[in-house]
Amino acid sequence: MSPELQMYLAQGIHGLAYGMLLFLVASGLTLIFGMMGILNIAHASFFMLSAYLCVTVFNATGSFWLSLLLAPLAVALLGVLVERFLLRRAQASGLGHIAELLLTLGIALVMVEAVKLIWGTEGLQVMAPAPLAGLVNLGGLEYPVYRLFIIGLSLAVLGLLSLVLFRTRLGTIVRAAVSDPDMVSVLGVNTRRVFMLVFGLGTWMAGVAGVAAAPILTVFPGLADQMGMDAFVVVVVGGFGSLFGALVAALFLGELNAFGIQFIPKLSPVLMFAFMALVLAFKPTGLFGDRE
Amino acid sequence: MKPHLVCPAAALAALVVLPFVLGPLHTNLMVRFAIEALFAVSLNLLLSFTGLLSFGHALYFGVGAYGAALILTHLEGIPLLAAVALSALAASLVGLVLSPLLVRVRATAFTMLTLAFGQLLYVLCSKFRAVTGGEDGIMGWTTPAMSLAGVFSLDVTQSVNIYFFAVGLSGLGILAMWHFTKTPMGSVMISIRDNQKRVDYLGYQVVLTKAVIFCLSGFFAGLAGAIYAVFNNLVSVGGVLHIMVSFQPLMAILVGGIGTFFGPILGSGLLLMLEEATQAYPELAQMISGLIFIAVVLFLPGGAISFGARIRAWWQKRAYLRKAREIAA
Numbered sequence: 162m163s164p165e166l167q168m169y170l171a172q173g174i175h176g177l178a179y180g181m182l183l184f185l186v187a188s189g190l191t192l193i194f195g196m197m198g199i200l201n202i203a204h205a206s207f208f209m210l211s212a213y214l215c216v217t218v219f220n221a222t223g224s225f226w227l228s229l230l231l232a233p234l235a236v237a238l239l240g241v242l243v244e245r246f247l248l249r250r251a252q253a254s255g256l257g258h259i260a261e262l263l264l265t266l267g268i269a270l271v272m273v274e275a276v277k278l279i280w281g282t283e284g285l286q287v288m289a290p291a292p293l294a295g296l297v298n299l300g301g302l303e304y305p306v307y308r309l310f311i312i313g314l315s316l317a318v319l320g321l322l323s324l325v326l327f328r329t330r331l332g333t334i335v336r337a338a339v340s341d342p343d344m345v346s347v348l349g350v351n352t353r354r355v356f357m358l359v360f361g362l363g364t365w366m367a368g369v370a371g372v373a374a375a376p377i378l379t380v381f382p383g384l385a386d387q388m389g390m391d392a393f394v395v396v397v398v399g400g401f402g403s404l405f406g407a408l409v410a411a412l413f414l415g416e417l418n419a420f421g422i423q424f425i426p427k428l429s430p431v432l433m434f435a436f437m438a439l440v441l442a443f444k445p446t447g448l449f450g451d452r453e
Numbered sequence: 454m455k456p457h458l459v460c461p462a463a464a465l466a467a468l469v470v471l472p473f474v475l476g477p478l479h480t481n482l483m484v485r486f487a488i489e490a491l492f493a494v495s496l497n498l499l500l501s502f503t504g505l506l507s508f509g510h511a512l513y514f515g516v517g518a519y520g521a522a523l524i525l526t527h528l529e530g531i532p533l534l535a536a537v538a539l540s541a542l543a544a545s546l547v548g549l550v551l552s553p554l555l556v557r558v559r560a561t562a563f564t565m566l567t568l569a570f571g572q573l574l575y576v577l578c579s580k581f582r583a584v585t586g587g588e589d590g591i592m593g594w595t596t597p598a599m600s601l602a603g604v605f606s607l608d609v610t611q612s613v614n615i616y617f618f619a620v621g622l623s624g625l626g627i628l629a630m631w632h633f634t635k636t637p638m639g640s641v642m643i644s645i646r647d648n649q650k651r652v653d654y655l656g657y658q659v660v661l662t663k664a665v666i667f668c669l670s671g672f673f674a675g676l677a678g679a680i681y682a683v684f685n686n687l688v689s690v691g692g693v694l695h696i697m698v699s700f701q702p703l704m705a706i707l708v709g710g711i712g713t714f715f716g717p718i719l720g721s722g723l724l725l726m727l728e729e730a731t732q733a734y735p736e737l738a739q740m741i742s743g744l745i746f747i748a749v750v751l752f753l754p755g756g757a758i759s760f761g762a763r764i765r766a767w768w769q770k771r772a773y774l775r776k777a778r779e780i781a782a
Contacts, residue, residue, distance in 0.1 A: 267746025
């Protein structure tokens with residue numbers, strides 16, 4: 162394999178891994194938006210919190226796998242509590258979606274500061290577990306196994322999500338509620354409880370992404386902003402409430418990011434926003450969405 | 454004097470006397486209050502009167518501030534007011550350039566798009582150090598005295614004079630926006646907030662009205678930024694374009710009272726007082742901001758300005774109850 166081809170392949174897989182991570186975060190975000198009409202500004206903060214919890218559990222027990230199990234669950238529990246005791250009350254304020262945006266913004270700010278108070282402002286590192294730490298030979302290209310593991314893990318979560326969504330009764334209700342929550346409620350489903358579950362599921366996926374990202378990204382308080390902006394762009398570009406759109410947009414932005422850093426490093430943060438502006442200029446509902 | 458002019462006249466007199474009563478420290482605080490209030494009212498034009506939540510209003514503030522800094526640094530001999538006006542116009546122009554995109558989206562998509570544009574300019578200004586000075590910013594230019602037609606001259610580097618400069622310009626700006634809400638176009642703006650489809654159906658120019666609002670709101674946010682630049686003699690990306698700069702006026706609107714014209718002014722004042730009270734703990738600033746967002750949305754969605762109405766309602770309820778008890782007895 163020529164060095165140039167190797168570079169393209171390496172950047173391509175880099176982009177794929179980041180895109181899948183992005184999809185894990187954005188899919189929860191877009192599900193929650195589709196059902197409840199709430200763009201959860203604090204979503205990426207759950208992602209960050211999970212990464213920090215991963216560091217703590219890892220340092221305490223030395224087991225990456227235990228933190229992969231525990232941290233997302235803890236974060237999901239927090240998400241359920243936030244939905245039940247904060248978001249549900251915000252809807253009574255009479256300010257519409259503005260109240261929810263401002264409330265979740267407040268939660269995001271508090272979480273970032275809480276993280277700084279508890280873990281400090283310095284970047285923390287987690288080591289990938291032993292069997293995943295090395296390199297693997299892909300037809301002449303030495304590639305880190307862990308990034309391939311991220312792709313696999315994301316695919317597994319995606320498979321689990323599609324199983325739940327398309328093969329269970331709960332999934333049917335969720336899909337129906339995404340397209341018309343009022344009608345589902347009228348049919349006698351306790352949509353509030355479904356909302357709470359979906360919120361928990363969404364934050365759990367953000368949590369899984371947080372733990373998965375911890376070994377390849379530095380765990381620092383700016384993590385939420387970094388991931389959050391990307392995830393919002395994915396949701397907006399893919400179309401609010403569209404899972405398929407989120408998948409396409411996440412993969413595309415992952416590659417855009419990887420090759421942007423390779424070829425125009427100075428402008429790579431700008432590419433994403435420019436792309437989003439371009440999409441919105443031609444289709445305000447996003448690529449695969451049908452609502453604003 | 455007509456009775457309805459007494460209150461404004463008294464307020465004006467108080468504003469004129471204030472800098473001589475307060476020390477330089479508190480006079481500077483009043484300058485910051487004037488800047489914050491103008492900025493918040495300009496954002497409120499979008500939030501409370503057009504129903505659009507922007508997460509990127511620092512964009513206009515930053516363009517105004519950088520505009521003033523660049524003009525005053527590179528164009529020697531330009532009159533101060535011309536520099537300030539040009540900077541505000543530049544911010545307004547940015548609103549015009551972005552409006553073809555901004556008018557197309559509503560609700561959450563609008564919020565996200567403004568966030569993206571705000572971050573875009575933040576990143577660009579951090580990277581192009583040659584023009585903007587990056588993180589260090591631009592500083593140390595000599596601010597010319599403000600002169601009106603060569604008759605009257607004011608050295609704005611002095612504490613009392615910058616106070617009159619800032620409070621005067623902010624006051625005029627806020628007054629202009631207040632009048633705008635009372636014009637026919639202002640009525641169309643409020644109708645767009647309440648039901649955009651119906652306004653469109655009735656034959657009013659939704660797109661054009663929105664574009665004008667973006668330009669106006671951008672102009673006054675830019676004006677606030679320009680005053681900020683003149684006051685601080687330092688403009689940096691962290692100070693004028695950071696995302697927290699966009700959240701500050703939002704918080705003022707929320708604390709003061711969303712949906713009202715004067716709430717944001719009250720809110721700016723309250724927030725500055727809070728900041729003064731907690732300035733020993735700057736690391737807690739963001740935490741406090743977050744808690745304020747949560748608390749106001751959950752417990753006081755009408756903001757501080759709704760306190761008066763609440764107390765009145767409570768008082769009336771008491772009176773009714775007393776009367777009811779008397780009748781029952």
